[in-house]
Amino acid sequence: MDKIEQKAGDKIRELISWVSDMGNKGYFKPSTVKNRVNAIRSISSVLDPLEKKDLQTLLQQIDVITKRWATKTNAAPSSVGPIKSHAKSLINDYLKYQKDPSSLKPKPRKTEPMEERRKKSLVSKTERKSIPGPEKEECKTQEQGVPDIHINIQIHISADAPDSQIEKIFESISKHIYKK
Secondary structure (H helix, E strand, O other), rough: OOOOHHHHHHHHHHHHHHHHHHHHOOOHHHHHHHHHHHHHHHHHHOOOOOOOOOHHHHHHHHHHHHHHHHHOOOHHHHHHHHHHHHHHHHHHHHHHHHHHHHHOOOOOOOOOHHHHHHHHOOOOOOHHHHHOOOOOOOOOOOOOOOOOOOOOOOOOOOOOOOOOHHHHHHHHHHHHOOOO
């Protein structure tokens, strides 16, 4: 790597160093630091040295750059949004901090005990167990030689997601899957 490329990449290295440092100081959770570092490293792989110099331009062109990254890496469509979001948040927070260091505040963590959060959940364990399903008499597919079908649904919810968003997810599941 020649000196021009080293200088051009300094802003990306500076971003990574900054977010790591802020994580060590408690401004960001370790998972946030990891996600943001991975995102900026990913999209920086498609940048030419001049694009790495100017963070404002990088921020303005984030849509195009993430599309280039997705095309180059044949990324799953579901990974493009989070990569773009993490990179954009990192750059925005960094630029905001550069203008006014006191503007960066740590995000408050949920301080409720896990048991309290579980109680507030829309669907408790007992409700999940009591969701009606096909009765043994109704389900005759096994007798006809056709196997039963079991579908597992995994939902990944950010730890920062508000309770209202989580409730809406479970309401939607109840409405669309269980037809309640």
